[in-house]
Amino acid sequence: MARYNGPKTKISRIFGEPILGNGKWLNKNSNPPGQHGASRKRKTLGEYAIQLKEKQKAKYTYGVLERQFRKTFDEASRIKGVTGENLIKLLEARLDNTVFRLGIAPSRPAARQLVSHKHVTVNGVIVNIPSYQLKPGDKIALKPKSNDNSSITSQVRGKNPKFNWLDWNETEKQGVFITWPERESVPENIKEQLIVELYSK
Numbered sequence: 001m002a003r004y005n006g007p008k009t010k011i012s013r014i015f016g017e018p019i020l021g022n023g024k025w026l027n028k029n030s031n032p033p034g035q036h037g038a039s040r041k042r043k044t045l046g047e048y049a050i051q052l053k054e055k056q057k058a059k060y061t062y063g064v065l066e067r068q069f070r071k072t073f074d075e076a077s078r079i080k081g082v083t084g085e086n087l088i089k090l091l092e093a094r095l096d097n098t099v100f101r102l103g104i105a106p107s108r109p110a111a112r113q114l115v116s117h118k119h120v121t122v123n124g125v126i127v128n129i130p131s132y133q134l135k136p137g138d139k140i141a142l143k144p145k146s147n148d149n150s151s152i153t154s155q156v157r158g159k160n161p162k163f164n165w166l167d168w169n170e171t172e173k174q175g176v177f178i179t180w181p182e183r184e185s186v187p188e189n190i191k192e193q194l195i196v197e198l199y200s201k
Helices: 008-015 047-062 066-078 083-092 095-101 108-116 192-199
Strands: 118-122 139-140 164-170 174-175
Touching: 008 047, 047 066, 047 083, 047 192, 066 083, 066 192, 083 095, 083 118, 095 118, 095 139, 174 192
Parallel strands: none
Antiparallel strands: 118 139, 139 174, 164 174
């Protein structure tokens, strides 16, 4: 299964944000990667470069490679509404992202691994496809055998209250994808309009 396995801190330094991991090393060295560090004279980015950088940020944030990201964008452009907002909604509705948002896993890569290893169910059925698109009303939970595994359940921390498009039942360890999220509710610092402009060229 294709995914990014390269250095995470390097990617975070490119964008100056902890988009992969906790970004603890950004305080020590927040300069973009490259020879000569902060003293290096860097060119001012052009319009295309800024748009491309924003697309790369979204890809790394959600753990999606180029072909899959383009397919998601094409799907977003076919849905009624604002294309950029639709793109964010589709990325947020991915199963691996929702497992992360529900607090079942501490990070998106960890959530992806849980899904791939058949620990997660959707409406009672095991789903091992991280990119699986959830629909409003879908119920997400750990399968019964995994729910008894302390190494998995010890990572469960519960949903952040600000994610109002999701519901989490602490007793049953089960979440519900209530509705598509509104753009202002999604905390990711992504300028989706730049991505739309890039693909419109």
